Amino acid sequence: MNITKEQIDSLNAVLKVDIKKEDYHEKVEKILKDYRKNANIPGFRKGQVPIGLIRKQYGRAVLVDEVNKLLQDNLNKYLTEEKLDVLGNPLPKQQDNFNWDADDFAFEFELGLAPEFEVPLKTKKAITHYNIVADKKMIDDQVLRIRKQYGKLVSKQAVGENDEINGTFTNEQEEIDNKAVLELSKIKSKKAVTALKGKAVGDTVTLKTKGLFKEDYLLPSTLGIPRERAEDLNIEVSFTIEEINEREPAELNQELFDKLFGEGNVTSEKDMREKIKADSEAQFQQQSDQKLLNDVTERLIETTSFDLPTEFLKKWMQTTGEKPLSAEEANDEFERTEKGLRYQLIEGKLITEHGLEIQFDELKEFAKGFIRSQMAQYGQVNPKEEDLDNIAGRVLGNQEEVKRLSEQLMSQKLLQLYKEKANLKTKEVNYDQFIKEVYG
Missing domain, CATH: 3.10.50 (Chitinase A; domain 3)
Incomplete structure (x- = not known):
């Protein structure tokens, strides 16, 4: 078997795959002989069916299956060894005169190649990073709500x-x-x-x-x-x-403090207010961080310029879904997904350039933190480390959960990268001001 690459332009290429009879013949013959051993055909004893009849009935299907396996295995191996960064999957080119009765076969596959580009993290225009504080009015309102709730x-x-x-x-x-x-x-x-x-x-x-x-x-x-x-x-x-x-309203006494925050953790109204402020600002931090992540993402898409193998991607989208798409439907799908695809490429570039990796131990600790926060919502504020390890082990046994948690952890790593490297300006606001500025 021989694979060669013809470069069409910087974003498109064609792979030519030549398969000789010796590449597949031995495997096809072995499979047909195994079929013969187990075939049940009226008029013949088991294992005594003529090989010619087996070849006539099953030969084409076995040949096609084995050639396709060869193609798949060797294409993937070639792309890996040559370190080709492709978008989508190789698309087979239509061959009108293809003949499965020949001994040797030639196939061609279109490739869409990922573009080369740089990501300017230090954008000219600074991005606002909101520092949301819990002001006195908010804390007063929260204290009153608590007193009424427990009154x-x-x-x-x-x-x-x-x-x-x-x-x-x-x-x-x-x-x-x-x-x-x-x-x-x-x-x-x-x-x-x-x-x-x-x-x-x-x-x-x-x-x-x-x-x-x-x-x-x-x-x-x-x-x-x-x-x-x-x-x-x-x-x-x-x-x-x-x-x-x-x-x-309930009195602000030790009984209420213990009920709210656990025994002995808060011993005065001052402590309670400080705890409310810290907890509120921790929640606000999550909202502020998500806003920053969204804003940096949008800015990077705007400022990172590169071309895509558009026609290849549209053609690939026509065949990759559960049902084939028309050219018009593929065009609409490309327009809907282009922005996301561009950010996937930008994100991949940042992850590679800055060596962002996820180790299993840190993923497990991240999962334990997630589990700990969920348990706290149900009043289990001090779970045993052994219990957390056991639950995390079960969670990480689910590949969907591993994927979801890995994406969340990588988002945190990217967020930290943006805080360190991007052009940010900090703006301190209370929560009402934040909502007004962000959502109008």
Whole structure:
């Protein structure tokens, strides 16, 4: 067998593969003889079928299968040995006069080659890296939420400013009949607040659904209807009051601290506020880092210029999916995926140039950290190292999980690279400012 490469241009090449009879004949004959030993054909004893009949029935299929195996194995070996960085897979060229009855065969495969380029991490225009801080107002609000959450309900006779009202929403025409808790602090409509204040158990109040709540997501759950149905809903509903409660905030004492943070970990309101600040800013860091990762990715795609073997890739996309695509469909698919493909090439270049690797031990530690954070959500704040090792072992036994965790860990390594090498400017903001700047 002989393989040669014809370079068409910097991004395209053709591999020519010549297969001689001696490359496949011995293997094909052995398979046919094995077929003969086990063939059950009427009129012949097992193992006594003439080899000519076996060759006539199975010879072409065995030949095609073995030649294709030779092609696959040797093409992969050639690409590896020659260190050819290809995009997609080699595409066989159409050969109209191909003859399987010949002794020798010649095949041609189109190659799409990865471009050569440099990645300018130090872009001219600096990229904003947000440092999100938990300000005093945010910490005050969080402390109040905690105190209310762990406080006790005190029954009241009439509705007041910050009460929680248990009752039933009804609208016969819209088939609404749902028990819910209504918190005055979450109501946006001033008319609704005025209508509810001073009302007693047994009273019924008519409320308009449009603009009722400060947050739109509250309406469907309160009325017991699907989210799609609640969108732009503008009707009147009756709300019959069944119970009125005021939530008396919990005291900031050691019992509450232990319940929230574990025994003895927090011993004062000052400690609690510092813990809330640290935990909040750790969460904000994740959002800030994701924003930075997205922004650097976009900037690198914008500033890293290179050509792609576009026509080859479109042709490859026509044949690579579950079902063949038309030329128009492949063109649309290329337009949808081009940006992602460009970043894959950029990312691969950065990983290679900066020696970013993932060792099994660090992947295991990364998995344990992920498991530890999940367990903490269910109140298991100090799991045993042995338990973490066992769970991590099971997780890393799943190849899909290994792939997912490896991608996350590599993203962290790239993020660290960007923090060290990219042109960044730090901007300190509180969370509300961050949301306003990033999402408008």
